[in-house]
Structure formats: C-alpha cells, structure tokens
Amino acid sequence: MEATGKTPPYGPPGRPCRAPREKAYLSGHLTPPGGDWTGRAVTIMGLGLFGGGVGAARYFARRGARVTVTDLKTAEALAPSVRALEDRPITFHLGGHQPADFTGADVVVASPAVPKSSPYLAMAAEAGAEITSEMNLFVALCPARIVGVTGSSGKSTTTALAGEMLKRSRPTRVGGNIGKSLLDEVETIEPEEVVVLELSSFQLEDLAGVGWSPHMAVVTCISENHLDRHGTMEAYIDAKKNILRFQGADDVAVLNADDSEVGSWGVETPGRVVHYSVEKLLEEGAFLDGTTLVMRLGELEERADLAGRVPLRGRHNLSNVLAAATAARLLGTPPKTILEAIVSFRPLPHRLQPIGRLGEVLFIDDSKATTPAAARAAVEAFDEPVVLIAGGYDKGVDPAPLLQAAREGTQAVILLGATAGSLAEALRGAGPVVERADGMDEAVRLAVRLARPGDVVLLAPGHASWDMFENYEYRGEAFRRAALQMGMKLLGRRASEAGPDA
Numbered sequence: 001m002e003a004t005g006k007t008p009p010y011g012p013p014g015r016p017c018r019a020p021r022e023k024a025y026l027s028g029h030l031t032p033p034g035g036d037w038t039g040r041a042v043t044i045m046g047l048g049l050f051g052g053g054v055g056a057a058r059y060f061a062r063r064g065a066r067v068t069v070t071d072l073k074t075a076e077a078l079a080p081s082v083r084a085l086e087d088r089p090i091t092f093h094l095g096g097h098q099p100a101d102f103t104g105a106d107v108v109v110a111s112p113a114v115p116k117s118s119p120y121l122a123m124a125a126e127a128g129a130e131i132t133s134e135m136n137l138f139v140a141l142c143p144a145r146i147v148g149v150t151g152s153s154g155k156s157t158t159t160a161l162a163g164e165m166l167k168r169s170r171p172t173r174v175g176g177n178i179g180k181s182l183l184d185e186v187e188t189i190e191p192e193e194v195v196v197l198e199l200s201s202f203q204l205e206d207l208a209g210v211g212w213s214p215h216m217a218v219v220t221c222i223s224e225n226h227l228d229r230h231g232t233m234e235a236y237i238d239a240k241k242n243i244l245r246f247q248g249a250d251d252v253a254v255l256n257a258d259d260s261e262v263g264s265w266g267v268e269t270p271g272r273v274v275h276y277s278v279e280k281l282l283e284e285g286a287f288l289d290g291t292t293l294v295m296r297l298g299e300l301e302e303r304a305d306l307a308g309r310v311p312l313r314g315r316h317n318l319s320n321v322l323a324a325a326t327a328a329r330l331l332g333t334p335p336k337t338i339l340e341a342i343v344s345f346r347p348l349p350h351r352l353q354p355i356g357r358l359g360e361v362l363f364i365d366d367s368k369a370t371t372p373a374a375a376r377a378a379v380e381a382f383d384e385p386v387v388l389i390a391g392g393y394d395k396g397v398d399p400a401p402l403l404q405a406a407r408e409g410t411q412a413v414i415l416l417g418a419t420a421g422s423l424a425e426a427l428r429g430a431g432p433v434v435e436r437a438d439g440m441d442e443a444v445r446l447a448v449r450l451a452r453p454g455d456v457v458l459l460a461p462g463h464a465s466w467d468m469f470e471n472y473e474y475r476g477e478a479f480r481r482a483a484l485q486m487g488m489k490l491l492g493r494r495a496s497e498a499g500p501d502a
Contacts, residue, residue: 038064043101046111047071047081054084055181056109056134061088068101103127112202133206134183141186144193150243151220153374158220158320159198165328165341166194204242213246218254218327222261223373224397244268254326276322286326302335309343313352314381350476356488360453363483366460367476372402375462379405385455386410387447392417392463402462407431412450414443418467444482
C-alpha cells in the first residue's frame with residue numbers, strides 16, 4: 001500500500017494489549033475459573049462437533065474436576081469429539097441426559113445451542129448448580145486483547161483472514177465459533193497476544209450475562225437467521241448487538257456501512273467507530289475506489305490495487321476482505337503484510353470452495369451458506385451459468401433472497417430436504433428448471449444431467465443441514481463424495497491455489 005499523511009492513528013507506539021475488563025464470574029461464590037477444581041462435579045451439556053464441548057471438558061479434567069459429558073446425540077454421531085477426550089478421565093452419558101448429572105453438579109457448562117428453556121438447566125439451577133458456557137469461561141480468563149467477529153454470514157472468512165493478517169506481525173490465536181476452542185490453552189496466552197474470536201448470536205446471548213464485549217468488534221452483515229431459536233428478528237438483532245453493548249471508551253467497532261442495519265450500530269458503543277464499504281466512498285474507514293482498496297484512518301490515507309489479487313469469489317467476500325483488513329490495520333499490522341495475507345488466502349472448507357471438475361463443469365461447495373441471503377450471495381458470485389443445489393432445515397426465515405437468486409441467476413435448481421416442497425412450489429413457472437431429489441447422491445446426478453460445459457454446479461443450500469445431516473460439514477462432504485462417484489476430477493493443491501477461476 002502506498003501511504004500519505006501523518007503518523008497512523010493506532011495508539012501510542014508500544015501500547016500494551018489491554019486485558020479484558022474484570023467481569024463477574026457466574027454469581028461469584030464458586031471457585032474462580034482458574035482455581036483448583038479437584039473433586040468438584042462439572043457437567044458438560046452438549047459435546048458437539050465444533051470444539052467448544054471438547055475444550056471445556058479438557059479444561060476442567062486437567063484441573064481435577066469430576067467431569068461428565070452428556071449429549072442427546074449418540075457416541076457414534078459424536079465420534080471425533082469422543083476420541084479427542086479419550087486421554088482424560090471423563091464420564092460419558094450420550095444418547096440422552098440423566099437428571100443426576102444436573103442435580104448433582106457444581107457447575108454445568110452448557111453448549112450455546114442448548115435452549116435456555118431446557119428442563120435440565122432448570123433442574124441444575126434449582127439444585128444450586130452454576131450455569132455457564134465455554135466462551136464465558138474463556139473471556140473471564142483470557143489476558144489478551146480480543147477481536148470479536150459476528151454477522152449472519154461472512155464471519156468465519158473474516159475471522160480466519162483477520163487472523164492470518166495479524167499472525168504475520170504478532171502472536172495471534174484464532175478460535176470460537178469457527179470451530180476451535182481456546183479454553184484449554186488459555187493459560188499459555190500472553191497479554192501481548194491478540195485473540196480473534198468468531199462469535200455466534202447464541203454465544204453473544206450468553207456473554208450478555210457477564211456484561212462482556214470484545215475490545216474490537218467486527219460486524220459483517222445482518223439478515224434473517226436462527227428465528228427458530230430467537231423467535232423474532234428483533235430478538236436476533238438484539239443478541240448480535242451484545243458484541244458492542246458492553247464496550248468502553250477505549251474500544252473499537254468495525255462496521256459494514258453497506259448493510260443498513262449494521263451501519264447504524266455505531267450508537268451502541270461509546271468507543272471508536274470505523275466503517276468499511278465496497279459500495280461507497282467514505283470520509284473515514286476502508287472502501288473500494290474501483291479495484292483500489294483505500295484506507296482513510298485519522299490523517300493517514302493508504303491505497304493498494306486489489307485487481308486480480310483477491311482469491312475469493314463474490315462481492316460479499318470483498319466486503320469480508322475489507323472488514324479483516326480494517327481490523328488488522330487498526331491493530332498496527334503493516335499494509336504490505338495485510339496485502340500479502342490477502343493474496344495468499346484461500347477459501348475455507350465449505351465456503352465457495354472449488355472441489356473439482358467433471359469434464360468442463362466446475363463443482364463448488366458452499367454448504368456453509370445456511371441462510372437465504374448467503375445463498376443469494378453465492379449465486380451472485382458467478383458469471384457462469386449456475387446449476388444450484390438448495391434446500392434443507394427450516395429455521396423460520398423468509399426464503400425470498402434464495403428464491404430471487406434462483407429465478408434470476410440459475411438455469412436449473414435441484415431441491416432437497418424439508419423445504420424442498422415449499423421452494424419448488426414458489427419457483428413453479430419462474431424460469432429455471434426445477435427438480436427435487438431425495439438425497440445428495442440423487443441431487444448431484446440430476447445436476448450433472450442438467451449442466452452444460454462451462455457451467456457451475458453450486459451447493460448453496462440457503463438452509464441449515466439438520467434435517468438430513470449432522471451439520472453443514474457433513475453435507476459438504478456428502479456433496480463431494482457424490483461428485484467423486486460421478487467421476488469428478490479433484491482439483492489438486494496447485495489448481496485450488498490458482499484462485500477463483502481455477
């Protein structure tokens with residue numbers, strides 16, 4: 001980046017990372033989370049497959065607690081997480097919950113996915129157990145400055161990319177909802193490090209209970225999501241706003257000016273507000289001027305040409321790049337380092353990930369597109385004709401963005417899962433060919449039959465996976481396996497690193 005202006009406004013040279021402000025741990029009458037847990041009964045409610053349950057179980061087991069892990073899913077369904085705990089003295093009650101694990105616990109560490117109305121949580125509270133979460137425990141212990149990233153979509157890519165930018169200039173760790181718990185390694189984190197956390201609406205809902213927001217909050221976008229849990233859009237937005245709600249005057253909010261909802265959130269924090277945009281020129285913040293990334297921060301202006309240098313498809317991913325770059329620059333990462341990280345970054349698994357070709361047809365896995373808005377962004381990322389595979393579990397959100405994308409941006413749509421019928425009815429006579437499939441294998445076979453040379457077969461469901469698969473990763477792997485069975489030629493390392501046109 002070329003720079004003009006005076007000293008960058010990132011704080012005095014050598015300013016130490018600010019540790020999180022002191023917050024109450026639970027109700028305050030149990031041993032603090034860093035203390036001796038020998039003999040105390042700790043129940044981990046919800047092991048899951050994304051690291052939080054494993055991290056909490058390992059943390060307490062290493063400190064001498066009597067740890068019980070319980071989950072409604074079976075040991076077979078949770079096999080990777082169970083294997084990760086084989087070296088610890090842990091009791092497993094899987095395939096269902098037992099009341100004694102809650103009425104006899106000192107502490108219950110509940111997965112954010114557990115409904116607050118769970119009768120087992122009520123049992124634990126009635127018996128005097130403290131109820132917390134893996135993320136609440138982590139922020140109470142973490143001595144380093146934390147960057148929190150949230151949004152309805154784009155938060156994983158933004159988290160990972162910001163982490164890559166920061167790692168090149170300072171000790172940095174990445175975790176949270178992206179699939180890695182940092183709780184079990186919290187004692188090794190130094191104050192001068194930076195921690196980048198992806199935070200879901202469920203985690204932010206829990207964090208409100210301890211009045212915590214990160215030093216730097218990055219928000220990508222807001223669209224309808226998880227209304228089956230939150231009930232209303234207003235409640236969902238309110239949960240997301242917790243990422244700003246407890247900030248102080250020294251904290252920072254990095255907000256997407258192109259999202260009308262997020263762009264207005266500056267009033268939620270007493271700290272500094274910096275916007276970013278791919279659609280408009282800003283007096284201060286990060287924005288695109290043609291293909292040039294411009295950063296105007298304080299009295300400094302820096303520019304970098306991004307033409308042909310961003311290996312991620314779609315305008316929404318350009319927005320994610322700007323969000324990550326803004327966060328990294330505000331934390332002092334040099335412009336050259338930021339640009340190097342952008343150029344070398346590759347799509348995360350199941351996020352517009354090129355997986356292979358069948359003849360001249362390219363297969364793209366965007367199984368993480370679990371909302372209609374995310375599916376629309378995925379379709380809009382391609383100039384090529386698209387054969388879309390969509391549908392799944394109904395989270396109670398309006399499918400309009402997905403339907404619009406299907407009508408305007410695809411030549412064929414293959415529908416599967418719980419919402420296949422309603423989506424097919426809504427698309428009747430809309431333009432694209434519409435087919436229904438009973439499973440992923442049939443969906444891929446139909447897509448191959450309908451695709452022509454030069455087309456893209458895109459898995460962008462626009463829905464959660466829970467009606468047919470354990471999670472979006474299992475769904476993406478099922479798509480990959482089905483395509484392999486059709487004779488798809490996998491894109492090797494060299495091909496996948498060739499960028500968005502690979």
